[in-house]
Amino acid sequence: MSNKPQSRNPYQRDGQSPKFLRSVCAYMDVLGYKEMWYRAEQDGLQNSFLQQLYEASEEGQQWLWPNDNDFWPLDKDRYAIKAFTDNIVIGWPVRGDAEPELGSIFSSVAYFQLRLANHGFFLRGAIALGDAYVDDVVVLGSAFREAYEGEAQAANPRIILTGSATKAVRKRLSYYSRLDHAPQYRDLFQDSDGKLFVNYLETVLIAEREQGPFYDELLRHKERIAERLHEFHSDPRIKSKYDWVASYHNYFCDQYPQYFDQSHKIDGDVRQARPSRIVADVV
Numbered sequence: 001m002s003n004k005p006q007s008r009n010p011y012q013r014d015g016q017s018p019k020f021l022r023s024v025c026a027y028m029d030v031l032g033y034k035e036m037w038y039r040a041e042q043d044g045l046q047n048s049f050l051q052q053l054y055e056a057s058e059e060g061q062q063w064l065w066p067n068d069n070d071f072w073p074l075d076k077d078r079y080a081i082k083a084f085t086d087n088i089v090i091g092w093p094v095r096g097d098a099e100p101e102l103g104s105i106f107s108s109v110a111y112f113q114l115r116l117a118n119h120g121f122f123l124r125g126a127i128a129l130g131d132a133y134v135d136d137v138v139v140l141g142s143a144f145r146e147a148y149e150g151e152a153q154a155a156n157p158r159i160i161l162t163g164s165a166t167k168a169v170r171k172r173l174s175y176y177s178r179l180d181h182a183p184q185y186r187d188l189f190q191d192s193d194g195k196l197f198v199n200y201l202e203t204v205l206i207a208e209r210e211q212g213p214f215y216d217e218l219l220r221h222k223e224r225i226a227e228r229l230h231e232f233h234s235d236p237r238i239k240s241k242y243d244w245v246a247s248y249h250n251y252f253c254d255q256y257p258q259y260f261d262q263s264h265k266i267d268g269d270v271r272q273a274r275p276s277r278i279v280a281d282v283v
Contacts, residue, residue: 008077010093011133018138020131021093024101024165025143026109027150028125030086030116031157032228032238056119057083078104080134086121089144091134098129099172102165106187109159110200117200118220120227122157122245126150127198129164156244158197161188166196173278185278189248192273201252205259213259225249225266240272247272 006014011021040049079092090109094101105127113123128150130143143164150162161169169184176182189199201221204214225246232238246266251274253260 009080009135010077011080011091011135018133018135020133020141021091022098022130023132023134023141023143024090024092024094024098024105024127024129025132025134025141025147026088026090026092026105026125026127026159027144027147028088028109028113028123028159029151031122031124031241032232033086033121035238052119053086053121056116056121059115059119082134082136082139088125089134089139089147091132091139091141091144094129097172098168102127102129102168103183103187106184106198107203110187110198110203113159113198113200114203114217114221117157117245118217118224120224122224122228122242123159124151124154124157125159126154126162127159127165128162129168153195154197156241158191158195158244158248159200160191161196169196179278188278189251189275190278191275196278197275199252201249205256213256215264218253218260218264221249222264222266229266229268243272247274251275 040046079090082089092101092105116123126147128143128146132141132143146162154160173182179185186202188196190196204217228242250265253265
């Protein structure tokens with residue numbers, strides 16, 4: 001009998017060949033990663049950049065790797081992760097209509113996205129639903145392909161839902177008589193181009209009832225955006241991406257006037273089209 005420990009990867013079963021599982025799949029990378037790395041090299045700050053990226057990734061991944069025996073005492077983890085430099089893939093096998101898995105991945109990705117953003121690394125990516133297989137050797141399947149292609153459509157620092165994930169969310173939303181009672185109402189925003197994306201700033205309200213917003217986290221987000229707007233002020237192509245984040249940040253603040261005022265918002269003339277709540281035409 002082999003003493004090799006059983007894999008906790010939900011896609012791997014001892015003695016069985018690899019096979020696709022219906023999954024939620026997320027593909028993410030860091031916006032402007034190459035430009036930031038090249039600038040660090042030019043300025044002789046490679047080690048500082050490495051330390052910054054390492055600390056951001058280590059802190060952020062605590063929200064992506066809660067798969068320990070105390071937190072999830074089953075024989076398998078809930079999902080598998082493949083990470084390399086600034087690229088991250090999550091494969092999350094689903095059951096039924098995938099609502100629990102979609103909701104969980106929205107939350108996990110949101111925490112991860114905010115933690116990295118507050119270290120100066122803004123993510124973009126996409127979430128899809130379909131067949132996938134994820135382990136240390138192979139990442140493959142229709143869900144991965146759709147999420148990978150969707151990342152290019154995200155353009156701005158947002159994690160969008162592709163067609164398959166949007167269809168699943170819209171179908172589920174149609175079950176609610178009042179849209180604002182659906183958890184997706186706060187998990188997701190709809191952008192000006194019609195795409196749904198993860199509303200990651202909602203995580204500052206995770207303890208809203210107990211202690212109110214995490215103001216420090218929101219203000220750190222504001223500061224990081226201001227730094228990027230200044231850093232890329234002479235590069236309109238990249239600056240427009242951070243203009244988008246500034247617009248999103250300000251729109252989020254506007255949704256909760258009981259908590260946030262002008263002091264929490266990005267100063268200046270933000271000309272990007274604003275997102276919105278998920279609209280009511282959900283059938």
